[in-house]
Amino acid sequence: MTEKFVIAHMYPDLMNLYGDRGNLLCLQKRIRGYGYDCEIRQLSLNDLIDFPNIDMIFMGGGSDREQGLVYNDLLTKVENLLQEIENGLPALCICGAYQLLGQYYKAVDGTMLKGLGFFDLYTEGRPGRLIGNILIESEIDGQKTSVVGFENHGGRTYLCDKKLKPFGTVVRGHGNNGEDYSEGLWYKNLIGTYLHGPLLPKNPRIADFFIKAMAARRGLPITNILDDTIENFAHQQVKNKILPNIT
Ligand code: GLN
Numbered sequence: 001m002t003e004k005f006v007i008a009h010m011y012p013d014l015m016n017l018y019g020d021r022g023n024l025l026c027l028q029k030r031i032r033g034y035g036y037d038c039e040i041r042q043l044s045l046n047d048l049i050d051f052p053n054i055d056m057i058f059m060g061g062g063s064d065r066e067q068g069l070v071y072n073d074l075l076t077k078v079e080n081l082l083q084e085i086e087n088g089l090p091a092l093c094i095c096g097a098y099q100l101l102g103q104y105y106k107a108v109d110g111t112m113l114k115g116l117g118f119f120d121l122y123t124e125g126r127p128g129r130l131i132g133n134i135l136i137e138s139e140i141d142g143q144k145t146s147v148v149g150f151e152n153h154g155g156r157t158y159l160c161d162k163k164l165k166p167f168g169t170v171v172r173g174h175g176n177n178g179e180d181y182s183e184g185l186w187y188k189n190l191i192g193t194y195l196h197g198p199l200l201p202k203n204p205r206i207a208d209f210f211i212k213a214m215a216a217r218r219g220l221p222i223t224n225i226l227d228d229t230i231e232n233f234a235h236q237q238v239k240n241k242i243l244p245n246i247t
Pocket of ligand 1: 017060061062063064067094095096097125152153154155156
């Protein structure tokens with residue numbers, strides 16, 4: 001029987017901005033390409049997360065209102081979730097979901113939303129949204145790699161704990177706060193990021209980071225290499241757009 005990976009898509013009805021769902025389709029297609037099956041399990045408010053049978057968590061971005069609803073629901077799941085992340089559960093949290101992992105999110109109108117407090121970071125909304133295509137430099141398995149995406153956020157995120165590792169360094173765009181060139185957060189197998197877009201189809205190496213982490217946790221091999229000609233072309237096209245003078 002084909003082994004199956006299960007990815008929990010958290011709050012697809014609430015946290016679903018800018019085609020974030022495309023990340024799941026990408027993971028599913030690539031996992032099948034590697035010879036395994038993949039189920040996307042949609043979980044929303046009040047649903048329980050069956051952690052022993054989940055291989056990865058995905059949560060997309062949402063508006064301030066939706067972030068509030070999700071926060072209240074996540075509070076009921078918080079202890080197990082943190083424990084699983086500590087144990088290396090792969091997780092991709094985009095924009096509004098990423099902000100929820102910190103100490104708090106203060107909206108531009110002053111509304112205060114406490115965060116889950118998993119990490120010593122906070123987010124404050126300011127006038128003027130940080131919008132546009134973004135290029136960052138990241139490192140996977142000791143190899144530098146460019147990552148492209150699209151960002152649109154009012155929140156500015158600051159990593160207080162200097163031991164926290166960003167997802168990457170901003171080459172063009174705004175990133176966490178438009179000031180310190182950091183973008184996102186990388187902790188064990190969790191990536192929090194402002195890159196919408198969707199991120200994974202245009203950055204197959206990041207998709208494979210998650211897939212390899214899932215496979216390693218199950219002791220399953222990834223042996224074949226996928227043909228990423230189209231994905232790499234898409235990546236390069238965005239890069240050309242952001243850095244028009246560099247080929
Ligand atoms: N409400 C948050 C902000 O604007 C997150 C928005 C999003 O997920 N794109 O900062």
